[in-house]
Amino acid sequence: MRPFLNGAIMMASFVAGLFFLRFWRRAGDRFFAIFALAFWMMAAERFMLGFLEPIEETRTFVHLLRLVAFALIALAVLDKNRAPDPAPQTP
Numbered sequence: 001m002r003p004f005l006n007g008a009i010m011m012a013s014f015v016a017g018l019f020f021l022r023f024w025r026r027a028g029d030r031f032f033a034i035f036a037l038a039f040w041m042m043a044a045e046r047f048m049l050g051f052l053e054p055i056e057e058t059r060t061f062v063h064l065l066r067l068v069a070f071a072l073i074a075l076a077v078l079d080k081n082r083a084p085d086p087a088p089q090t091p
Contacts, residue, residue, distance in 0.1 A: 003050060010046035013039045034076035041069035 017039035024032035
């Protein structure tokens with residue numbers, strides 16, 4: 001059951017990355033590009049977990065990859081919220 005779930009999560013993460021890539025190409029907002037990269041990193045992490053024994057899942061590089069992916073998501077959200085507001089339009 002573990003390989004099936006790892007594969008399903010890997011595929012879902014990769015597809016989510018593709019969706020964010022499409023949004024980035026349409027909008028040109030780096031928020032979507034960072035999210036695509038983060039989800040592809042999570043897919044790569046699940047790919048690596050598929051080839052490790054369950055006891056080896058605590059290897060540092062796997063957790064560091066996951067940490068970097070979540071840090072990228074947090075940084076993208078912070079960057080988006082700190083962006084200056086567009087100038088108000090006057091009627």
